[in-house]
Amino acid sequence: MTAEAPLLRVAGLRTEFHTAEGVVRAVDDVSFDIAPGEILGIVGESGSGKSVTARSILGMVHEPGRVVAGQISYRGRDLRTLPPKAMRPIRGREIGLVFQDPQSALNPVMTVRDQISEALTVHGMGRAAARERALELLEQVGIPDARRRADDYPHQFSGGMRQRVVIAIALANNPSLLIADEPTTALDVTIQAQILRLLGRLRHELGVAVLMITHDMGVVAETCDRLVVMYGGRVLERGTVEDVFRAPKSPYTHDLLAAMPRLSSDSAGARRLPSIPGAPPDPAHLPPGCPFEPRCRLAVDACAEKMPSLTVFSVDHAAACHVTAGGASIPVLDSPPAPPRRRAEGDRRPILEVTDLRINVANGRRGLWGRQDPVYAVDGVSLQVHPGETLGLVGESGCGKSTLARAIVGINEPASGAITVRTGGAVQYVFQDPSASLNPRRTIRESIDEGLEAIGVPAAERYDESVRLLERVGLNARHLERLPYAFSGGQRQRVGIARALAAKPELLVLDEPVSALDVSIQAQIINLLESLRDELDLGYLFIAHDLSVVRHLSDRIAVMYLGGIVETGEVATVYGDPRHPYTAALLASSPHPDPAAKHRERIVLTGDLPSPKNPPSGCRFRTRCPIGPIVHSDRTICIEQRPALRPAPNGAHVACHFPGELRNGEA
Amino acid sequence: MSTPPTAKRRNQTLLRYARAFRSPRGIIGAGTLLALVVVALAAPLIGPGGYDQQTSQTLVGASGQHLFGTDELGRDILVRTVYGLRTDLSLILTAVPVSLVIGTLMGLSGAVSKALGALTQRLLDIILGFPGLVLGVIIVMIIGQGWWALFFALVFAGLPGFGRMARAGLLSEQDRDYVLAARVLGVSTGRRIRRHILPNIVDPLLVQTAIFMVVAIFIEAGLSIVGLGIEPPAPSLGAMLNVGARYATTHPSYVLGPGMVLLLLALSFTLLSDALNEAAIKR
Numbered sequence: 010m011t012a013e014a015p016l017l018r019v020a021g022l023r024t025e026f027h028t029a030e031g032v033v034r035a036v037d038d039v040s041f042d043i044a045p046g047e048i049l050g051i052v053g054e055s056g057s058g059k060s061v062t063a064r065s066i067l068g069m070v071h072e073p074g075r076v077v078a079g080q081i082s083y084r085g086r087d088l089r090t091l092p093p094k095a096m097r098p099i100r101g102r103e104i105g106l107v108f109q110d111p112q113s114a115l116n117p118v119m120t121v122r123d124q125i126s127e128a129l130t131v132h133g134m135g136r137a138a139a140r141e142r143a144l145e146l147l148e149q150v151g152i153p154d155a156r157r158r159a160d161d162y163p164h165q166f167s168g169g170m171r172q173r174v175v176i177a178i179a180l181a182n183n184p185s186l187l188i189a190d191e192p193t194t195a196l197d198v199t200i201q202a203q204i205l206r207l208l209g210r211l212r213h214e215l216g217v218a219v220l221m222i223t224h225d226m227g228v229v230a231e232t233c234d235r236l237v238v239m240y241g242g243r244v245l246e247r248g249t250v251e252d253v254f255r256a257p258k259s260p261y262t263h264d265l266l267a268a269m270p271r272l273s274s275d276s277a278g279a280r281r282l283p284s285i286p287g288a289p290p291d292p293a294h295l296p297p298g299c300p301f302e303p304r305c306r307l308a309v310d311a312c313a314e315k316m317p318s319l320t321v322f323s324v325d326h327a328a329a330c331h332v333t334a335g336g337a338s339i340p341v342l343d344s345p346p347a348p349p350r351r352r353a354e355g356d357r358r359p360i361l362e363v364t365d366l367r368i369n370v371a372n373g374r375r376g377l378w379g380r381q382d383p384v385y386a387v388d389g390v391s392l393q394v395h396p397g398e399t400l401g402l403v404g405e406s407g408c409g410k411s412t413l414a415r416a417i418v419g420i421n422e423p424a425s426g427a428i429t430v431r432t433g434g435a436v437q438y439v440f441q442d443p444s445a446s447l448n449p450r451r452t453i454r455e456s457i458d459e460g461l462e463a464i465g466v467p468a469a470e471r472y473d474e475s476v477r478l479l480e481r482v483g484l485n486a487r488h489l490e491r492l493p494y495a496f497s498g499g500q501r502q503r504v505g506i507a508r509a510l511a512a513k514p515e516l517l518v519l520d521e522p523v524s525a526l527d528v529s530i531q532a533q534i535i536n537l538l539e540s541l542r543d544e545l546d547l548g549y550l551f552i553a554h555d556l557s558v559v560r561h562l563s564d565r566i567a568v569m570y571l572g573g574i575v576e577t578g579e580v581a582t583v584y585g586d587p588r589h590p591y592t593a594a595l596l597a598s599s600p601h602p603d604p605a606a607k608h609r610e611r612i613v614l615t616g617d618l619p620s621p622k623n624p625p626s627g628c629r630f631r632t633r634c635p636i637g638p639i640v641h642s643d644r645t646i647c648i649e650q651r652p653a654l655r656p657a658p659n660g661a662h663v664a665c666h667f668p669g670e671l672r673n674g675e676a
Numbered sequence: 677m678s679t680p681p682t683a684k685r686r687n688q689t690l691l692r693y694a695r696a697f698r699s700p701r702g703i704i705g706a707g708t709l710l711a712l713v714v715v716a717l718a719a720p721l722i723g724p725g726g727y728d729q730q731t732s733q734t735l736v737g738a739s740g741q742h743l744f745g746t747d748e749l750g751r752d753i754l755v756r757t758v759y760g761l762r763t764d765l766s767l768i769l770t771a772v773p774v775s776l777v778i779g780t781l782m783g784l785s786g787a788v789s790k791a792l793g794a795l796t797q798r799l800l801d802i803i804l805g806f807p808g809l810v811l812g813v814i815i816v817m818i819i820g821q822g823w824w825a826l827f828f829a830l831v832f833a834g835l836p837g838f839g840r841m842a843r844a845g846l847l848s849e850q851d852r853d854y855v856l857a858a859r860v861l862g863v864s865t866g867r868r869i870r871r872h873i874l875p876n877i878v879d880p881l882l883v884q885t886a887i888f889m890v891v892a893i894f895i896e897a898g899l900s901i902v903g904l905g906i907e908p909p910a911p912s913l914g915a916m917l918n919v920g921a922r923y924a925t926t927h928p929s930y931v932l933g934p935g936m937v938l939l940l941l942a943l944s945f946t947l948l949s950d951a952l953n954e955a956a957i958k959r
Contacts, residue, residue: 418860438860446853448872456854459871463862505857512861 014085015042016185016218017066022079024058024065033293035061035074037242038316045185046212048219050233050250052226054289054527055498058242059222063188066220067104068096083186102132105179105217107189111171115163121147121174122159128181146177149214151207167617169200173207180211187211190222197405198554199614202598205232206613224528226266227600230254231607235325238262241290241300243316248326250604258320258328260339261285261301267342268532269602270561272584281539282561283342284532288497299331304529307332307339345536350397350543359393360434360516360548361417366390366426368409368416370621383424384622386412388572390426392550394516399542399549401563401580403556403595407618408569410552414438414518417550434516435464437509441521443501447493453479453504454489460511478507482537499530503537510541516548523558535562556599560584568592571629572621574654578661588663590637590671591630612671628652628666636670693882696948696955705947708940716762723755728909735927744933747919757934760911764941767823768892771830776885778831779838784846784873787865797843804836812899821907826899830892841884845877886949890942897938913938 024036036058043049053059064070066081068088081088083103088096100106108114116124125146126139134142147155150173163171172192179187189208193201209232211217221233229236229250236253238246238261246259257263267283287304296302302312311317311331319327320334333339368387386409394400404410415421417428418438430436440446447456457475466474476486482503493501502522509517519538523531539562542549553559559566560580567577568591576589587593590612597612616633619625631637631647638644646666654662657669696702715722723729731750738745744753782800786793803811812829819825846869849855855872863871893913899905900914908915913934920930 415856420856420859436860438857440853440857442853446857448854450875451871459858459863460861508857508861 016045016047016084017043017220018080018082019062019066020080020082022062022065022076022081024061024070024074024076026074028073028293030293034295035242035292036065039079039237039239039242039244040319041237041244041247043186043218043220046216046218047235048208048212048221048233050221050223050229050236051239052223052229052236053239054224054529056241056289056292057239058292059224059239060190061242062239063190063220063222066188067100067106068093069100098132101128101184102182103184104186104188105182105184107172107176107179107187107192109191110195111168111175112163112195114175115171117163120160120162121166121177124163124174125178125181128178132182142181143177146181147174149180149211150174150177151203152177167200169196169203169617172196172200172204176204176207176211180215180217183215184217186218186220188220188222191224192221193228194223194225197618198556198598198600199405199594200617201228201600202611202613203615205600208232225600226269226528226602230602230604231600241295242292243300244319244329245301246328247319248323248328252323252326254602254604257339258322258326258333259301259330260305260307260332262328263339264306264342265529266602268529270532270535270557272557272560272596272599272601280344280346281536282532283344284536285529286533288499288530289527299329306342307337347539348543356431357395358431359395360431361392361394361436361550362427362429363390363392363413363417364427364429366413366416366428367424368412368421369424370412370421382622385424385572385624386621387416388621388624390569390572390574392567392574392577394548394550396515396548397542397546398565399551399563401559401566402550402552402569403554403559403566404569405554405595405618407571407621409572409621410569411520413569414520414550414552417518431515435512435514436516436518437512437514439502439505439509439517439519439522442525443498443505444493446505447501447508449493452490452492453496456493456504457508457511460508464512474511475507478510479504481510481541482507483533497530498526499533502526502534506534506537506541510545514547516550519549519551521553522551524553524555531558538562556584556596568595571618571624573629573664575630575664576661577654578657578659582659582661586659586661586669588657588659588661588668589630589665590634593671594635628664630665636667693952693955696951699951699954701947701954702951705944705951708944709948712761712937712941712944713765715758716765719755719758719762722758723752725755727751727756727759727911729755735923735930737927738929745927745929747930748923753916753920753930753933756911756916757913757937760913760916760934761937761941763823763906763910763912764893764896764914764938767826767830767896768889771827772834772885772889772892775831775834775888776838776881779835780842780877780881782835783839783842783844784869786843786846787850787869787873793843796839800836800839803832808833808895809898809902809904812895812904816904821904823906826896826905826912829899830895833895834888834892837884837888838881841880842877845880846873849873849876883949883953886945886952889945890949893938893942893945913941 020040022036022039026033026035039062051059051062065076070076076089122140122143125143129139129142130136144155144159147159152158152170152173193204196204208219212219223229233250235249237244238259240261246253246262253262257266264285268285270282285304290296290300298313298315299317302308309331317329317331317334319329321327366387367385367389369383370386371381371384390413392400402410412421416423418436454475457478458471461471461474475489479485479488484500484503523534526534541547551559551562563580566580566583567574570591576583576592583592587596594612594614612635614633619632625632627648627650637647652664652666654664657663697706729751731746733746734748734750736742736746742752744757747753782796785796811832815828816825850873855868858868858872896912897914897917900912901918905915906912916934917931920934923930
């Protein structure tokens with residue numbers, strides 16, 4: 010640990026919520042330090058207490074929550090004992106806050122310059138000086154053409170640019186500490202890479218320390234110096250990123266890291282993902298001992314009785330575990346072997362064939378002067394899915410992947426082109442947010458019945474069939490009559506899958522089916538999807554933004570950018586040898602849960618996805634392309650001609666005039 | 677194991693609304709309304725001679741014999757008030773539910789096709805464009821003065837409110853993931869509306885119903901005041917206020933009697949709508 014006195018020291022923090030149902034201990038005995046200029050990550054899943062910890066530091070815990078014990082000492086002053094009035098100059102001036110959602114963190118009716126100056130004037134700066142400083146801040150956070158854009162409103166900025174503005178506001182008063190609560194969770198990977206790089210740069214330039222709250226181990230490995238792993242309101246492990254990732258001493262950290270699908274994994278298909286059973290505990294009903302005990306494969310009797318205290322393993326590495334404290338090492342988490350996939354029997358024709366599809370998403374309302382111009386969110390896409398096969402569809406928000414998926418199941422109307430589903434084949438859809446996709450007023454049984462009824466299963470047989478479906482997805486008959494609120498996120502997603510299976514589909518369209526789930530649950534659902542595909546010979550169109558998840562589950566992959574497929578091919582080929590500069594950049598931008606990869610060369614794309622209302626001429630990627638006309642002014646072909654998908658020597662198909670020039674890791 | 681517990685849950689929904697009648701507002705509102713209905717039903721007992729029985733005593737003030745006094749033709753104002761209440765209640769308690777059902781169906785018609793939805797919305801806009809009185813005049817012109825004219829005027833006046841509320845509910849609900857999921861499963865439009873959309877818009881519609889009952893009272897009174905109400909000699913609260921206002925300075929009980937009853941009626945519906953609203957929010 011650094012010799013300097015810590016900037017912030019949290020010791021024995023306990024925050025409780027006194028509700029009608031009893032006392033919820035959201036944060037219990039949490040301690041950590043942050044040195045000046047350091048980036049500390051607090052990692053945890055939903056209900057781990059990470060956000061409540063951040064709020065406790067700022068004295069912003071909502072009613073009925075209260076910090077009941079512990080010290081929060083900032084530069085030697087205990088913030089807990091400060092009266093609210095004395096807290097105000099610290100919040101905002103000494104400690105800046107970056108929120109998760111830049112959309113709601115900015116006031117839509119104020120220009121960004123006014124919002125930044127406001128942060129300065131409330132702490133006593135004059136108006137004119139504040140407006141000048143606002144401009145300087147916008148430049149500092151990398152808003153291009155800041156002088157011209159300062160008087161724009163938030164809606165005129167893209168999501169990534171808005172997050173930069175939020176960071177500018179947090180930095181306005183030269184704080185010594187930034188608290189960033191999931192600052193990149195709402196952003197796309199290429200934008201996330203930009204923001205993470207910005208935070209790193211600001212730390213070096215301004216010496217600001219960052220407390221980063223996140224659920225993403227990849228983000229931690231890329232940006233943090235040290236981390237604190239929280240679970241069920243407790244700190245289970247803390248240490249330097251290198252130590253914790255190399256040799257985790259808490260079984261939770263260990264298994265969580267093991268359960269994450271990797272970009273570079275070669276075992277895809279041969280083995281299932283190692284996974285942690287169960288779900289994170291409800292903070293209102295924590296087990297009496299270690300909160301991870303019910304899910305821990307190493308648990309001993311003591312774990313259920315008493316919360317272990319932190320054992321120090323090295324100067325700056327400690328973990329709370331009865332088992333490893335005794336010197337035991339953590340054995341490798343098993344990855345169950347996958348049964349061989351059956352192929353080549355039955356009808357092998359594609360289940361789904363999409364040919365040259367265009368989808369107009371302009372709402373079709375007639376203006377005063379005639380019909381509005383069409384907006385093609387999907388513009389000339391062709392793809393096929395075979396039985397028993399997964400086609401991964403990757404792209405950032407706004408690329409048209411969900412529009413395409415919804416057209417395939419008949420929610421969106423195509424403007425031209427064809428969607429052909431094999432005769433007799435049914436297509437079903439699994440939604441991203443399992444809590445939104447189940448009617449909260451209807452029991453699981455009623456939701457599943459709806460699917461059975463739709464394909465004409467007689468009422469008398471529906472009960473047995475529902476039980477069969479639930480067992481298939483790892484639930485059972487006891488769950489049938491419950492309402493969705495009684496289930497965890499992972500269980501709800503299982504119900505969503507069971508409902509889709511009720512209609513006996515041959516193809517499942519999976520729209521980000523695990524991205525709304527806790528990290529420790531994702532592997533369970535991915536494994537379930539994999540075994541269902543292999544047992545039922547289902548075809549999957551798997552849509553995701555997380556490239557590692559796609560890699561694990563997919564046989565082939567298609568990369569979409571602004572309405573078109575830019576590269577497609579076998580997974581190993583495309584990941585190992587990306588030929589399109591966008592694919593290469595996407596791969597490079599994905600955070601690796603491995604601190605050793607921290608200093609790899611990275612292609613960080615500049616700018617944002619253009620609007621499909623007004624796509625660039627020629628190649629749609631040319632406005633951000635690191636090998637296109639913004640770098641090589643002689644490459645006018647990119648401006649004039651839209652490249653078609655052409656076969657590359659490695660077997661993939663690429664839509665680029667200069668394929669293969671930019672590879673993974675080269676900038 | 678195979679009896680569906682839907683019935684149980686339906687009871688829970690009912691219970692939720694039953695809660696509305698446990699709050700002070702709900703109890704007072706429902707109690708007042710119930711009392712008024714009982715009084716209206718008991719009209720023949722209160723005035724066995726009917727509402728048109730004349731005496732020689734015209735325009736006498738409140739007395740033990742005539743609690744609200746008599747009118748210009750010597751008819752007992754209390755008896756006429758009770759019969760008038762009967763008219764008003766019979767109108768409101770039939771026209772408003774009819775308006776609710778038709779308006780909701782019109783609002784939900786957008787689920788069948790976008791064009792149909794747009795068409796019904798324009799129709800509702802046209803109805804909304806006519807002030808209540810003009811609407812009343814047109815209906816009286818077509819079918820003539822009387823109970824049915826008032827009935828149709830109230831039904832039409834309520835449509836835009838119910839229609840728009842149902843449409844707003846439809847638009848916000850139909851793009852929810854679970855409604856889309858039902859659509860992808862191939863569940864028919866009618867079933868989708870019944871199972872997934874209607875239960876979610878029942879709350880605002882019920883509150884709107886109670887609110888519109890208050891409005892309906894005043895529409896009836898307004899039409900009666902300009903002489904388009906119920907045909908004399910049959911009484912309605914509005915018509916009585918209209919005539920009574922002429923004698924307000926000399927015989928205040930003429931307006932005060934029917935006025936108070938009208939106020940009680942409006943108050944009971946207002947309290948009910950408040951209580952329902954509260955129950956709907958609490959859920």
